[in-house]
Amino acid sequence: MRYLLPVSATESIPPPTPGADPRPAPGRVPGQDPRVQWGLSLAVVVVGALTIRPMGLGGQGLAVAVLFVLNSAALLARGVPEHRVPPRVALAWLTSGIVAAAALLGASDSGTGYLFAYFVAGHIGYRLETGxxxxxxxxxxxxxxxxxYFHLGPGDPELPWVLGLTTGVPVVVGILNRTQRQAVRSALSAAESAERAARAEARTAVLTERGRIARDVHDVLAHSLAGINMQLELADALLDTGDLEKVREATTKAQGLVKESLKQAQWTVHALREDALPLLESLTAMVESSGHRDALTVTGTVREVPAQVTQNLLRIAQEALTNAARHAPGGKAEVELTFTAASITLRIRNRPATRAVTPGAGSGMGLIGMRERVALLGGSVSAGPVTEGPDQGGWQVETVIPG
Structure with missing residues (x-):
């Protein structure tokens, strides 16, 4: 009896191709190239057909031929995708495979029939759970x-029965390959989860940015257009009285509001482009353009602050000054900017109106916008009437930003 010993009988996993997409194609197991597996299986079948003897149409040759076909089918079934074979079917198929491989060893007189046992054992470790x-x-x-042992005897010099004990060893390689496959799948799953989280975060960032743009548009359009509209309505009402001086005064104020609106539009463009604006200089220009000279008081050591803090503080000041002009016309306004080691405080206080207040409906978004801006910076804002002191009857807005 003559047998050919194997050179290799383990599952082969080729190294990944540099630059290739790490995600497996549909029906493909991560970390395993099915072409290599099919090639190895076909090679074992071809070598077995050329070496296993006897093989014929009668007697022992027919039995060997039938067992060879069964072993070839069990081996080639390794190429069937895992998701297409239920666990119970896989267990029955692999159990039948090892029985057929052992039977082929007993029926044949020579050849490489034991290769079927090696490869099936390796795939058992790959396909089934460890136990x-x-x-x-x-x-x-x-x-x-x-x-x-029983077919050849314990002293056969060509193929010792001890070799049969090694046919189950490739199961270790199969288990290692299965562990690697599971690790690859876990990595892919983690990557997909991270990608979904990144998309959700990007969407949240987009929605946050849309909210910021909406607040900026509100600050520019709602406030400035409301002021311009009030002055034009006043001018239209004064035309009936024939008081051209007052009409001219109203139109002049409307023109001033238009110029102010252009400045605010520039501030908005800076904010949307995230250009860095100097806080103190920008706040000074804003207060003066609102008609309040020398109304800004600065306390503490002035320092540079992040662009986002500057933009939001300027918008809050703009909101408060516009509301003061609308609801307390003629009333003096004071702006205080205080720097401490732990925070920046912006306080805008206006005195009661000295002129008649023109009724008008606001958008209702001013205080909401302030709170949203301050919440993004982790600060606090308070707004309410002044109940004591020389400014009693006026209104105050105070914002505290940490950092």
Missing amino acids: RALTLAVTCSLLCAGVL
Whole structure:
């Protein structure tokens, strides 16, 4: 009896191609190239067909031929995608495979029939969970060793029965490959989860930015257009009285509001482009353009602050000054900017109106916008009437930003 010993009988996993997409194609197991697996299986079948003897149409040759076909089918079934084979079917198929491999060893007189046992044992470790895989591998070793022992005898010089015990060893390689496959799948799953989280974060950032743009548009359009509209309505009402001086005064104020609106539009463009604006200089220009000279008081050591803090503080000041002009016309306004080691405080206080207040409906978004801006910076804002002191009857807005 003559047998050919194997050079390799383990599952092969090729290294990844540099630059290739790490995600597996549909039906493909991560970390395993099916072409290599099919190639190895076909090679074992071809070598077996050329070496296993006897093989014919009658007697022992027919039995060997039938067992060879069964072993070839069990081996080639390794190429079927895992998701298409239920666990119970896989267990039955691999159990039948090791029985057929042991039977082929007993029926044949020579050849490489034991290669079927090696490759099936390796795939057992790859396809089944560890407990069942080890049980089947031990069964494969005992069956093959027993067949060789009783068929050849303990002293056969060409193929010792001890070799049969090694047929279950490739199960270890299969288990290692399965572990690698699971690690690859876990990595892919984690990458997909991270990608979904990144998309959700990007969407949140987009929605936040839309809210910021909406607040800026409100600050520019709602306030400035409301003021311009009030002056034009006043001018239209004064036309009936024939008081051209007052009409001219109203139109002049409307023109001033238009110029102010252009400045505010520039501030908005800076904010949307995230250009860095100097806080103190910008706040000074804003207070003076609102008609309040020398109304800004600065306390503490002036320092540079992040662009986002500057933009939001300027918008809050703009909101408060516009509301003061609308609801307390003629009333003096004071702006205080205080720097401490732990925070920046902006306080805008206006005195009661000295002129008649023109009724008008606001958008209702002013205080909401302030709170949203301050919340983004982790600060606090308070707004309410002044109940004591020389400014009693006026209104105050105070914002505290940490940092």
